[in-house]
Amino acid sequence: MATTELKKPIPLPFAYTFASGAIAGCTELLLLYPLDVVKTRQQLEVGKGVGMVQVFKNIIAQEGASRLYRGIVPPLMLEAPKRAVKSPAGSWGAYFTNNGQKQNTLALATLTGCFAGATESVVVTPFELVKIRLQSKTSTFKGPLDVIKHSFKTSGPLGLYQGMESTFWRHWWWNGGYFGSIYAVKGLLPKATSKKQELANNLLAGTVGGFVGTSLNTPFDVIKTRVQLHGSGEWSYPGLYKIIRSEGFGGMYKGFAPKVLRLAPGGGVLLLVVEALSTVFRKQLGPPYI
Template sequence: MTQSLAIGTGAAAGATESFVVTPFELVKIRLQDKSSTFKGPMDVIAHSFRTSGPFGLYQGMESTFWRHVWWNAGYFGTIHGVKGWLPKPTSKKQELVNNLTAGTIGGFVGTTLNTPFDVVKSRVQLKGTGEWSYPALVSIARKEGLGAWYKGYAPKVLRLAPGGGVLLLVVEALSAVFRKQLGPPYI
């Protein structure tokens, strides 16, 4: 595994993930809006079908795509780099600390990279615009300043940085179990 491969596979995983999560993100964002008149998730889904057909649930797909590509590329690329900088684990405890550290830093970097696209995604899904991410980022910076790219960043990073650490702990623990159960050549 190289850092380039970690970044590339992370980006590919994020791209794939975006196709699954976009409809759920659309429903969530529309229900969280303080001016929402939707009665619940099924009401949002029905409205999307009535107004835009089945693909209406994929409004904001492009910005969701970039949000997930940047988070996963940043997360997995950072994990690979940080693990190389940390001391080689000499105990199970040190291995857990290394994974928690690398995953937490990866979650921080991934969140820092993807938050501007999360801001765009939320606006597109709330307003129903077909605006593309990169031009929207330029427009937001011109109208509101660069700080607007990071609206909601603090609670997001406080959730996703430690969440990235826990994620890596679970992945590594389960991988060890599967390697042990499968035996050679997986050990």
């Protein structure tokens, strides 16, 4: 008996996809942000690191539970511009496939992700710098504006872009691994014939893609975190070589556990919130979006 592929609904207008994505991103942040703080603390440790659970306990015992949410304002503020840049970043797919005239392949899907990540990194860098300097255990900044003022005073207008090169590589490799893996996994799965099956396929592909992307980009995340805290001009690849020499191969993967633990539930939260809001918006707009 032949199966029928699930019919795709007409895409929602940009304003609605923007809103659902931004709300989903903020929801995920509010729920799972403590894992990001723990990840940053682990990445800033030089030498033999402390385990994820112990870092979590230390923060609560020594600094209070509220410290787990220190620095959350910049990523919350980032959600809107990040969603806005998703449209031009996503247009790389149309460019590489000549607006759909050329068949998409694993190589093109990966390349699309890499260039989309590079575009995204331009917007992300200043917000990441502010966040890292607030998350540090030794941070004495009163808030985001204090970090910005200090950066302008000590490094000038481009001070907020310290770590741009490592942020570029972090997003380049994560998006490339993520989109390439999603394309590969979906190609191996049977075509969805129901909404439930489509959701399952997306969750599986997204989880695999996120794991691969995190595996590829964690070393550059470690470098980015250290460069942005200290304001050094160190380049990524020489910096990674120095980490391997002084801390071993494992030094490049500090903070990997909380990154991965945030990935699976985080991807699920994002997907569920987007799906729920999209359903509400489609009912509100009526045909032909239903």
